[in-house]
Amino acid sequence: MTQRHIRLNVNGQPREGDASPRKLLVDFLREDLGLTGTHAGCEHGVCGACTVVFDGEAVRSCLLFAVQAEGAAISTVESLADGETLHVLQQSFHECHALQCGFCTPGILMSMSVFLSECPAPTEQQVREALSGTLCRCTGYQNIVRAVQLAATRLAATRLAATRLAAK
Ligand code: FES
Numbered sequence: 498m499t500q501r502h503i504r505l506n507v508n509g510q511p512r513e514g515d516a517s518p519r520k521l522l523v524d525f526l527r528e529d530l531g532l533t534g535t536h537a538g539c540e541h542g543v544c545g546a547c548t549v550v551f552d553g554e555a556v557r558s559c560l561l562f563a564v565q566a567e568g569a570a571i572s573t574v575e576s577l578a579d580g581e582t583l584h585v586l587q588q589s590f591h592e593c594h595a596l597q598c599g600f601c602t603p604g605i606l607m608s609m610s611v612f613l614s615e616c617p618a619p620t621e622q623q624v625r626e627a628l629s630g631t632l633c634r635c636t637g638y639q640n641i642v643r644a645v646q647l648a649a650t651r652l653a654a655t656r657l658a659a660t661r662l663a664a665k
């Protein structure tokens with residue numbers, strides 16, 4: 498099948514590659530761009546393991562073809578940490594023991610990063626609802642909920658400190 502050339506921005510960097518029109522975005526990210534942090538689980542939109550941020554929205558990269566990402570800005574789990582410094586969500590997941598095998602974790606982190614930007618002070622129920630589209634076979638979700646709440650608290654404290662600094 499004829500290959501299509503795709504140009505896009507991934508994690509702040511211009512990237513490009515060739516893919517057949519039927520290649521899934523998750524496979525393009527993993528196989529062609531070497532970004533294996535995004536996991537392929539069910540490959541039919543159920544588990545959420547493949548979630549990435551696509552033009553600001555959390556999307557399932559197994560439900561998109563790579564060619565649909567032409568010109569898009571995508572963030573994958575590799576964008577979260579700053580060198581050796583974990584993103585606040587990653588640090589909270591680590592401290593709350595919110596993962597075991599870790600297969601679901603990249604998708605949950607990306608989906609929660611968008612959720613917390615849209616809902617910065619969520620109730621436990623809102624966190625549970627936001628997590629309802631992602632499947633974890635290991636944790637029972639309790640620690641994931643705690644980790645997302647801890648991250649929300651820390652992000653709020655950071656915002657407050659920045660506001661106070663700006664007011665001085
Ligand atoms: Fe995409 Fe399961 S691999 S939703």
Ligand code: FES
Nearest residue numbers: 597599633634635
């Ligand atoms: Fe194993 Fe979630 S930590 S599937």
